[in-house]
């Protein structure tokens with residue numbers, strides 16, 4: 001690791017093999033993956049997705065955006081279904097959010113974007129500036145101007161920030177990185193109605209919540225709203241780097257020839273994989289089963305952990321689950337890993353679970369048992 005920037009805190013374990021919902025390290029130890037990368041390999045290491053990648057690699061893996069790309073059209077069709085959106089493909093969540101910010105500004109002719117405290121939208125200057133967390137901005141000088149930050153679930157805090165130059169309100173419906181904070185239903189529907197009435201665009205960042213993670217293809221479907229713009233990445237390629245920004249067709253003229261672009265965005269490999277991912281997610285009853293199983297997992301977690309002294313809250317939406325705790329998070333993560341379970345953290349006091357959507361009942365029980373042991377062990381220490 002000597003020649004790498006030390007911008008990540010890496011555990012001294014390397015995963016060298018994966019199959020289904022399990023990972024193997026260099027010593028042959030297996031782990032149940034309750035992190036899915038970081039909300040990426042939502043289908044686990046799925047044979048159908050792997051086959052699509054291999055097949056496309058045999059044909060052609062890149063073609064510039066100067067030529068027709070029927071795979072992009074196919075993925076756009078599958079994503080959009082009966083909705084009225086247009087799609088733009090890129091390579092990551094931050095890039096998708098950059099595209100969203102640019103589309104909002106250009107289509108409205110306004111500059112200000114209201115996002116939320118504790119939000120996370122990425123590490124590029126635009127997406128970083130949109131993020132409502134000071135620690136990740138420290139030392140990088142001035143960000144992009146014209147961003148302000150409201151309080152999640154407080155519509156008045158949004159209204160107070162609106163000016164004549166407000167282009168958009170941007171939010172995660174479940175704040176992932178900062179600790180699994182789920183937006184209230186009434187807040188979201190009131191916010192959507194307010195934005196529509198004020199002709200302010202609503203941008204939903206679905207980078208972590210999208211692609212079935214919360215039990216619906218997009219988390220906004222839980223809320224009965226349709227954002228003007230939304231963004232995807234992570235689970236879209238199930239581990240193959242890809243992002244997407246979708247905007248209502250009425251905004252299409254703002255992204256005319258030459259207005260925005262990406263060399264790799266929507267390349268053939270990324271699109272073949274995304275198309276396969278969507279086949280699985282849109283298969284018969286798949287998401288319905290995810291919703292059911294995720295509810296069962298949440299119930300089992302609550303039954304096993306809620307009364308433990310170190311656990312202060314268990315919350316989430318679908319398979320996006322946070323266990324708030326007074327315990328040291330690094331100890332919890334290491335304790336789970338020692339027992340063969342990979343978990344994540346979020347914010348300063350939340351253990352974050354992003355299991356694969358393909359989780360079986362036994363795997364769910366295995367994880368609950370490990371977590372129970374970890375939280376109990378920590379209490380004894």
Ligand SMILES: Cc1ncc(COP(=O)(O)O)c(C=O)c1O
Pocket residue numbers: 091092093094095097120121122123172176177205206207208209233234
């Ligand atoms: C909600 C949200 N938006 C944007 C991003 C940034 O995505 P990427 O790391 O692919 O740039 C993330 C990453 O964690 C995220 O959770």
